Amino acid sequence: MLSQWHWQVAPTSIRAPLLDCAHCPSAKENSTLEQLNRRLEAAIESALLSAQKAGDLPQFEIPRIPVSPPKRAGQGDWAYPAMGLARLARKSPLDIARLIVDRLPTLDFAGKIEIAPPGFINCTIADDYLRKQIDAMLTGCQDFFQLDIGVGKRAQVEFVSANPSGPITIGHTRNAVVGDALARLLEAAGYAVQREYYYNNAGNQMIILGKSLQLRYLQQLGEDVPLPDDHYQGEYLVDVARDLAEKHGESLRNAGWQRFRDEAERVMFAWIKRSLAAINIQHDAFFNETSLFESGQIWSVLEAMRENGHIYQATHWEGADADEIADVTAKGYEPATWFRSSKFGDEKDRVMVKSDGVPTYTLPDIAYHRDKLERGFDIAVNVLGTDHFSQAQVVRHGIRALGMDPAPIDVIFLQMVRAVRWNKRLGDFEAVKQSKRAGDFDTLDDLVAMTSADAVRYHMLARSPNSQLDFDVDQVVKQSNENPVYYIQNAYVRCAGIFREAAGRGFDDDDADLTLLTESELRFVRKALELGNVIEQAVTQYEPQKIAFFAHELAGVFHPIYDEVRVLHSEVPAETAKARLRFYRACKSIFRYLLELMGMSAPERM
RNA sequence: GCCUCUGUAGCUCAGCGGACAGAGCACCGGUCUUCUAAACCGAUGGUCGCAGGUUCGAGUCCUGCCAGGGGCACCA
Structure with missing residues (x-):
């Protein structure tokens, strides 16, 4: 079964190999x-x-x-x-x-x-x-704060997983940022991490997408064909259709919708990858639903569930009450294939294969998760919107019905996110409209264009997954101390500034005597050493937002010290200056590491 | 109706069963001859939604309410 993977491997080289942990950091004594x-x-x-x-x-x-x-x-x-x-x-x-x-x-x-x-x-x-830790930190924060909890283990984070039917929205963006941050933290905890993207391209939605593009294309050729209400209305398909018309002229006039679906999927995926790359996110593997049909895995899953006695044919589920039965009878359904999920604690049974012979979304989803478990990850975290809560439960029941243990699979459920801006007249926040008019945004691209990749990453991360998130676009744009993004980055920038100046003066920290450091500097080291605990908690509790809070707290300890503890100042003795320069070298190192853990840039100047 | 998340300063939010409940912003008052203002210092600001319970100790755990969000398809 392991040979039946169906992923495209993304062109990325910086990830740890998935199966070979030979060069993973070995368990070692550390001093965090x-x-x-x-x-x-x-x-x-x-x-x-x-x-x-x-x-x-x-x-x-x-x-x-x-x-x-x-x-x-x-x-x-x-x-x-x-x-x-x-x-x-x-x-x-x-x-x-x-x-x-x-x-x-x-x-x-x-x-x-x-x-x-x-x-x-x-x-x-x-x-x-504490003084000793300053030099130890300078050997590299990655090593210094490396935990051993994940060493020799493989983790998978499945995130984004948006269907290629349109651009990355604000909701997907939160998912992307949280998933990637968790992946980075797992790596910091020693795991070899795979980032995976699962998408549904077998269902009705993609058919409609293909047909929508087909109609847009015919419109480009001058045909007067209307776009039905249940089709994709987005303007972006018009752009794709225009490109098609330019490239192929009228040659696709009689092509089937499949041709357009494939084209739409290709173009949408290129767009999605480009959008994600703009906020420093790349997946290692893409897994599609269609492959589960082609390999027959969905049918072997159904067979296995049937052999275990959890599948039956019926027009309605076994526990249906009179109302439900009347409802189903009115619709005149032929018998469908049901999963007796109520046996596993579900409130009702679920349809696996519809009466027309087409599987529901649930069956391939269970097959996908079986495949995932068979790939042998020690942990497999799934980042999902809270609207998938029930679905995730059903999949879990399905895994049990296969006689498998779903324990390695964990889910981070993200509450809703919306873009808002302050409305003075109402005296309240107001949701940004889902239109594409100038000034409104509902896609990741728009968000980045209006703010910055760093701002998007920080603000999407710095909230508990359990809390709804109002992305205040006006506040995120502000380049002031109202904005934690710059507050944190400025800590790094300030360190970089000292070293620029020191280099200009030919001053270095060779042979620094760290006993000349005082309580102020050591206060920072104390706080910095908490990072190991923060990473551990973020990883074991699946709370990647902790790293964002910690970065802000550490910057809050740093700035007052920077204000008070000067290096290249006429009244600072040379020996003291050397010690302080060494201290700021450690500060610079840890802020760079924190920004990297959050997928943010560490600018030398702002 | 059932499941689930949220409710802490004017606003946005932290808070691991422990000590006097914390930040940031806003508001008010100060600080740029220094590597330093996307910064710093100070002041103001609280019946932790309500009511019970467990505990030596509850913002934190349990139960019940109240309010708001999300989910409960032969959609994906």
Whole structure:
């Protein structure tokens, strides 16, 4: 079955090979906070065990209480709430905290360890340790922050998956940005990632698209043929028809609609790829529905489901009530092929093959996901609009009906997105109309033209998938501190500016003495070291927006320091200046990496 | 009706069962002789939709309401 893949491989060379993980980053010791919190938790657990062994604490199973960064300054970098043990240990939280701290093994990264009421253990990272991380970071953020959770594993992200019937819309754009960001984060977590695009080209929609183009073409030839209401009305098909007429003249006058469908698919796909490339997105593989028909996979899936006893022929589903039966009878349907999905928790059964013998969308969808599972990905994430929620459930039931475990497949559901602008008269936001008149936009191309690729990527990413997103086109256009895009990029630009100036003066950071750095700079390093945790959380919880929030927070730590900590200034001693230049080298490195993780550019100037 | 998402400052939104609920914007007051203004400093601003419950501890978990979005095809 593995030999029956039907994808075109996109011309991209920068991706990791899909099957060969020989050169994947190997598990290695790294020094991010991602490990520090784990090490602190382990140390606390061993302290507790030791206290139990000595009889200072009663025997109980030690619950997992994670250490977390406190909200407030002055409470250290990691806090452990010992209150959670009070009941089990039958001691006051402060006493327990004392017992733990007294027995805590030595930790090279730990500086001050304090106990605070009502029972927190606050651990501060030692300054020396932070200073060492600056040089470590300079060996490359990609390596420095590389997690080991995905090493040796293969992940697939299926996203966009818009049918080639028109341009990429605002909704697809959110999907594209979130999917690609997740793919980048998975790569940062060590996975070999494949970006896949699945599209339906076998169904009725593509037939109508072909017929629509055919009519547009005939109109170009001067024929007076109307375009029915249920056909594609978009102006873009007129452009395609005009090109066809120019290239082929009248030779296609008697061609079948299939010829036009193929042409439409080809042109639309070229357009879609161009649009996505403009925001720095490329898929590795394209998988089409038609291939599932040609290979016969849809029928083998149906057979397998039938053998497992989940398929039946009927005019209506088995649990239909009187109203539904009356409804179906009125329509006069012949028997169709049903999937008994209600057995798997669905609210009703679903039609797999219509009474006219044509499969519904669901059957190839199940076949596609079976194929995906058979390709052996450790995780396969599907980015879908929330309007596909029910459909995704049915596919899941279908996979179970095949006797397969759908566990590797996860879905990120994106809530709706719309472009809005402020309407002064109404005193409220107003949806941008779905028309193509000047100033209105509803496609990715329009969005990019009016703002920028970077702005589109950031604003589409910086929102929880669970939240609806109003893309405020006026705000996104603004080049001011109202716009986080420039706030973040400016951090990189400012670093780049220092190095331009330093180079001009022949000043470098060779032999920098990092002990000359003070609390301000170390505050930045502390924050920067959280990146490992952020990537881990983004990947394991499927929350790629976390990286956007973090980038903004880190820029928020950076700018005040930049304002205060100068390098090439008459009053800064040369040795101090060297140390600071080294610090800004690390800053520049991490901002470049963050922008790369978000698929944004890192401009040298703005 | 059923499923699902959302409701936190005037606006847009963060917030891992933990300490006094945070940013940005807007508004108000300051800061460009320095590598620095797409920036910085300061001030104002809150019954976390409502009501119960679990917990030593709830914006966070549970139940029920209220309000808004989306989905519940022999469409894709």
